[in-house]
Amino acid sequence: MTSRIYNRLAVLRAERGLSRKDLAEAVGVNYQTIGYLERGDYQPSLELALKLAAQFELPVEMVFSLQPFEPLSRLASKQGG
Amino acid sequence: MSLYVRSTTGVPALRSGRTMKVATTWALVAYPLGCALRVLAPGADGNGVALDAAGLALIVSAVVAFIVVAPSSWQRIVAEDEKLLDERELQQRYRAQAFGYNVFTGLAALFAFYMQVGIDLETKKDLLIWRPSTADHWNASIWGVLLYAFTLPTAYLAWTLPTPPEEE
Numbered sequence: 001m002t003s004r005i006y007n008r009l010a011v012l013r014a015e016r017g018l019s020r021k022d023l024a025e026a027v028g029v030n031y032q033t034i035g036y037l038e039r040g041d042y043q044p045s046l047e048l049a050l051k052l053a054a055q056f057e058l059p060v061e062m063v064f065s066l067q068p069f070e071p072l073s074r075l076a077s078k079q080g081g
Numbered sequence: 082m083s084l085y086v087r088s089t090t091g092v093p094a095l096r097s098g099r100t101m102k103v104a105t106t107w108a109l110v111a112y113p114l115g116c117a118l119r120v121l122a123p124g125a126d127g128n129g130v131a132l133d134a135a136g137l138a139l140i141v142s143a144v145v146a147f148i149v150v151a152p153s154s155w156q157r158i159v160a161e162d163e164k165l166l167d168e169r170e171l172q173q174r175y176r177a178q179a180f181g182y183n184v185f186t187g188l189a190a191l192f193a194f195y196m197q198v199g200i201d202l203e204t205k206k207d208l209l210i211w212r213p214s215t216a217d218h219w220n221a222s223i224w225g226v227l228l229y230a231f232t233l234p235t236a237y238l239a240w241t242l243p244t245p246p247e248e249e
Contacts, residue, residue, distance in 0.1 A: 019249045029167035032154070035246020042169050 002043065007064045010038045011072070012056050027051040084231045085160035086151040093154035098244045101155050105236035108146040112228055115139030116221045120211060140221075147228060150235055154245065159234045173242065177234035184233050 013023055013034075020038075024031040027048065036042035037052075044052070044064075053060040088094065096104070118136030122129040150156050158170045159177055166174065195212075202208040213219055 020246070021248055030170060031248055032245045033167050033169045036169060036243075039243070039246060041243050045168050048168060 003066055004040060005043045005049075005064050005066060006040070006068050007037060008069055009034065009052065009063065012058075012063065013038075016056070023052075023055065026055050082230050083156075083160035083234065084151060085156045087157075087161070088152055093157040094152040095245075096149065096153040096155065098239060098242070101150065101153065101235070101239035104146040104149040105232050105239050108143045108150065108228060108232050109236060110143075111139040111146065112143035112225055115141075115143060116225065119221075120218075143228065147232060150232065153235075155238050155242075156235050158238060160231075173238060174234075176241075177237045180237040181230070181234035185229060188229070 009023075013020070018026075020031040020034040024034045028051070029048065033042065037044060049060055049064050053063045056063060115136040115138070118132050118139065122132035122136065158166065158173050163171065163174075199210045199212045202210060213222055
């Protein structure tokens with residue numbers, strides 16, 4: 001049994017103004033693979049996960065997680081309160 | 082063994098999941114049905130000609146359905162050079178090929194069993210059941226084998242993969 005791997009790819013990609021195609025070319029996959037990853041329909045290999053994290057210059061655990069990521073709005077309200 | 086028709090631009094044709102489900106299923110159903118109608122068509126009387134024409138139309142429609150499938154991004158996963166696929170596409174290819182292999186070998190075993198029963202009935206009980214015997218019959222069988230080998234893995238993808246994400 002494999003557990004689902006959550007990711008922040010869509011948010012990070014939007015934040016950097018990258019299209020799926022741009023990100024796909026940077027890590028050497030088909031743009032559809034990025035879409036499948038974002039939708040949670042595909043779980044990346046360790047190699048691809050590391051490449052994607054390196055592309056965003058973030059530790060891999062900030063991009064991928066076994067637990068759902070907290071929405072940014074909730075994080076912001078925690079920091080504000 | 083499979084076939085992918087690469088476009089001159091190298092960009093595969095985008096087909097929706099629904100189109101692929103219909104095209105692959107139609108190719109797999111219409112071809113044997115068309116061949117069966119042509120075999121059943123009796124002589125050259127009125128009904129025979131109509132059945133023969135209907136059978137031929139089904140066979141042509143199966144080929145047209147495969148022409149829709151052949152340049153698609155789905156067929157690319159099944160038949161493109163491995164070096165040009167990424168890890169997700171390779172994973173999907175291995176699953177599709179495993180499915181195609183299992184179904185194909187099952188059908189081949191059924192065909193061999195049918196032929197054996199046919200020969201057995203003819204030699205021991207003098208009963209005749211239809212078996213491919215002419216060059217036309219075997220020609221149709223060979224093209225059917227190719228069509229199934231090319232289409233079964235893609236049909237698996239069409240029925241199991243979620244709709245591919247679009248380019249932004």
